[in-house]
Amino acid sequence: MQAMGRPVLEVRDLHVHYKGHHAVRGVSLTVGDGERLVVMGPSGAGKSTLVKAIPRLVEPTSGTILLEGECVSCADRKTLRRLRARMGYVPQSYSLFPHLRVIDNIVLPLVRVHKLPKKAAVERAMRHLEMLGIGGLASRYPAQLSGGQRQRAALARALALDPAILLLDEPTSALDPESRSSVVDALYRIARSGRSMLIVTHEADFALQVADRLVFMEEGRIVVMAPPGEALRHERVKQFLSSILEN
Amino acid sequence: MYDANTESIVSIVGAYSGLLARGVGMTLVLTLLGFTAGFAIALLLTVTRYMAPRPARILAQAYIDLFRGTPMLVQLLFIFFALPSLGVQLSAFQSAAVALGLNSGAYQAEILRVAIKGLPEEELHVAESLGLTGWQTMRHVVLPQAVRASLPGLTNEAVMLLKDSSLASVIGVMELTRAGEYMVSTSFKALQSLGIVALVYLVLSAIFYKAFRAVERRTAIPGFQNL
Numbered sequence: 001m002q003a004m005g006r007p008v009l010e011v012r013d014l015h016v017h018y019k020g021h022h023a024v025r026g027v028s029l030t031v032g033d034g035e036r037l038v039v040m041g042p043s044g045a046g047k048s049t050l051v052k053a054i055p056r057l058v059e060p061t062s063g064t065i066l067l068e069g070e071c072v073s074c075a076d077r078k079t080l081r082r083l084r085a086r087m088g089y090v091p092q093s094y095s096l097f098p099h100l101r102v103i104d105n106i107v108l109p110l111v112r113v114h115k116l117p118k119k120a121a122v123e124r125a126m127r128h129l130e131m132l133g134i135g136g137l138a139s140r141y142p143a144q145l146s147g148g149q150r151q152r153a154a155l156a157r158a159l160a161l162d163p164a165i166l167l168l169d170e171p172t173s174a175l176d177p178e179s180r181s182s183v184v185d186a187l188y189r190i191a192r193s194g195r196s197m198l199i200v201t202h203e204a205d206f207a208l209q210v211a212d213r214l215v216f217m218e219e220g221r222i223v224v225m226a227p228p229g230e231a232l233r234h235e236r237v238k239q240f241l242s243s244i245l246e247n
Numbered sequence: 248m249y250d251a252n253t254e255s256i257v258s259i260v261g262a263y264s265g266l267l268a269r270g271v272g273m274t275l276v277l278t279l280l281g282f283t284a285g286f287a288i289a290l291l292l293t294v295t296r297y298m299a300p301r302p303a304r305i306l307a308q309a310y311i312d313l314f315r316g317t318p319m320l321v322q323l324l325f326i327f328f329a330l331p332s333l334g335v336q337l338s339a340f341q342s343a344a345v346a347l348g349l350n351s352g353a354y355q356a357e358i359l360r361v362a363i364k365g366l367p368e369e370e371l372h373v374a375e376s377l378g379l380t381g382w383q384t385m386r387h388v389v390l391p392q393a394v395r396a397s398l399p400g401l402t403n404e405a406v407m408l409l410k411d412s413s414l415a416s417v418i419g420v421m422e423l424t425r426a427g428e429y430m431v432s433t434s435f436k437a438l439q440s441l442g443i444v445a446l447v448y449l450v451l452s453a454i455f456y457k458a459f460r461a462v463e464r465r466t467a468i469p470g471f472q473n474l
Contacts, residue, residue, distance in 0.1 A: 085378030094369035099391050108387055109377040143470030161377070164273050240447040 004035045007066075008165050008196045009054065014063030016046070016053045023049040025220035027063075034194045038201060038211035042240065046220040047200040048092075050170045054198070055084045068164055085113050088158030090149050092170040095141040102129065103138040104159040114161065128156040132186045148179025152186050165196040172203055189229060191232035208232075216240065256439045263430050263440075271447060277412040277422060279342075281347025282405050288352025290390070293359045296382050297389075306366075307356075314353035320414050322346050327418045343415035343422075351408050358400035362393040364451030395466055402459035406452050423447060 009031040016024035023046040031037045035177045039047050052058040054065055056072060065072040078191055096105045106125035110116045116124070129135045134145075142150050151171050160168055171187070172180045184206050191197065191210045201247050207214060207228070216224040216230040224234045231237050260267065295307040314322065329340035337345060366389065374384040402450035416425035431437045 052372065055376050057375055081378045081380065084376050086378065089373070090374035091369050091373060094367040095373060097370065097388055097392075099395065099468050109379065112383050113378040113385070141469045141471065143468060157377075223301075 002014045007199065008033050008035075008068055009033065010064070010066040011050075011054065012066075014050070014053060014060060014065065014199070015061045016049050017061050018049045018052075018058050019145040023220055024053060024060075025223055027217075027220075029215060029225065030223065031198050032041065032212075034196055035212045036191055036197045036199065036210050036224075037213050037215060038207040038242065039217060040201065040204075040237075041215075041217035041223075042206060044181065045134045045217040047217050048169050051089070051167050051198065051200055054167055055089055056080060058087070061179040072245075081113070085109070085161060086164045087102040088161055088163035090151070090154045090158050090166070090168045090171050092172075093174045096157075096171050098142050101139050101141055101213055102134070102145070102153045102191050105142070105153065106160050109120075109157070109161060124160050125156070128160045129153065132156050132189070146179050148182040151175065151179070151183045155183075155186055155190065159190065159195075163195075165198060168197065168199040168201070170200050170202065202244055204241050252439060256443060257428060258442060259434055259436060259439050262434070263426070264382050266421075266426045266429060267423075267443070267447070269421060270423040270444075271451070273340075273415075273420060273422040274409065274412050275425075277343055277347060277415055277420070278405070278409045279352050279396045281408050281412065284344070284348030285351025285355050286401075286406075288348065289355030290351065292356040293363070293390075294385060296356070296360070298385060306465045310431055311334070311353045311356055314350050315357070319350050319411055320417065322350055323414055323418065331474075339415070339418045339420045342418060345416075346411060347408060351404060354404055354407075355397075355401065355453075356439060358404060359393050362396035363389055365396060366392060368415070395463075395468065398459060398463045398466070402456060402463075405459065406455050409451055409455060410448065413422070423429070426467055428442070 006028040010027050011027060012236060014024055014027045015022070018024075025046070027046075029037065039050065041047050052061045054072070056065075060073060063073060067083050067086060070079075072080065075083055089211060095153055096102070097108075098128060103122065103125055105245060106128065107118065107121045110121035110124060111118055116192055129138055134149055134152050134156070137145060137149055137153070142153070144155065155171070168187075172183050175183060175229065180203075184203055187199070187206060188210065194214060199207075199210075211228050213225060214228045214237070215222055216234070216237050218236070224231050224237055226234075230243070292307045292311065295303050299307070323343060323346040326337060326346050327339060330337065370388065371384065374388045377396060379387070412422055413424035415422050416428060417427070423444055429443055430440035430443075
């Protein structure tokens with residue numbers, strides 16, 4: 001199962017122990033340039049831990065992680081900071097800093113990490129907020145936004161950093177249905193732009209339409225990794241998707 | 248009886264107004280100096296605790312344990328009476344200000360620690376994932392939120408410090424309590440003199456609570472209820 005294009009992300013035989021569990025057990029995958037890899041699976045399958053372990057927000061126990069050929073898993077602190085800034089990580093909640101206005105949430109890493117002048121950073125931030133339809137909310141604080149608006153702002157921040165890959169950890173799971181659809185729309189828009197993405201999601205429709213390949217995880221292992229059409233032929237994937245659709 | 252007491256309270260306030268004003272001024276100076284120095288020390292201890300190498304972290308914790316685990320009066324007496332034998336000579340005022348600052352620093356550091364513990368782990372993950380350094384995370388993400396969340400605790404600490412500044416009277420600093428003692432010994436009216444002193448402390452405490460509440464309101468994050 002080869003990823004299409006030049007691999008942006010390579011994960012080889014990754015093991016992660018997290019909060020007393022062997023949460024990820026020998027996961028290997030690649031994400032090609034412009035590829036959308038969607039990870040699905042039941043709760044406790046190790047999906048979120050996997051996404052957190054790629055930028056080493058959770059330290060892997062063993063295995064290799066490469067971003068554009070550079071070793072993330074063996075990087076020193078300074079290199080790791082640089083590599084992390086190339087991975088746009090968006091968690092399911094607490095994605096924005098509550099004490100900063102939306103615009104400042106985006107400008108902070110652009111100025112402090114990417115060393116952009118403030119004016120250029122603000123212009124870039126506004127461009128991405130407008131692209132995701134929330135340009136008018138730039139001066140609001142996160143608590144003044146709906147959940148969906150918050151997640152779109154977090155996506156705008158991740159995109160403003162021009163990452164090599166977006167790592168999205170269930171970006172819609174903490175949202176009400178209306179907010180969820182606004183975020184899914186934004187995800188469709190980002191997916192169409194050709195950005196490499198690794199997305200953990202329970203959004204079955206989105207997964208099947210957007211994924212170049214679908215990864216199904218269970219008990220820390222990859223059970224299926226295939227294009228959606230092929231993955232759907234696996235009994236366990238079918239069972240899981242129908243249980244999601246029933247709910 | 249009531250009229251006689253009221254009359255003597257008015258006459259004591261009139262007779263000792265200059266002394267009372269000096270005492271209030273000194274109490275406020277000691278409290279504000281102690282609180283400000285304590286806050287600076289607390290920030291330093293917090294940054295050390297979370298970011299410094301292990302030996303420095305152990306030293307920061309030892310400092311906090313020492314100043315929280317011994318009476319402030321003993322600390323004050325040590326600074327005023329024992330430090331000169333080590334070659335450090337401080338005036339009574341300096342000793343009191345230093346003791347209050349050092350002691351309050353330890354307590355304020357604990358208040359900040361609890362506030363930092365309350366921050367969601369996910370937020371720190373996001374800061375890391377954006378490529379912010381540990382110091383940038385502390386400066387731009389952690390401390391601005393932790394200080395806001397600490398304000399109710401810091402209000403209590405400021406009022407405690409206001410009352411603890413009375414310990415400076417023991418080494419002869421003419422602050423409010425010492426002024427009260429002087430009034431008692433010269434007017435022989437303990438009830439009225441100490442009643443006045445207690446009332447002034449009460450008014451000052453109320454002003455502190457109001458002032459900190461105003462700071463809380465001014466620094467509150469719009470729409471955010473938890474801080």
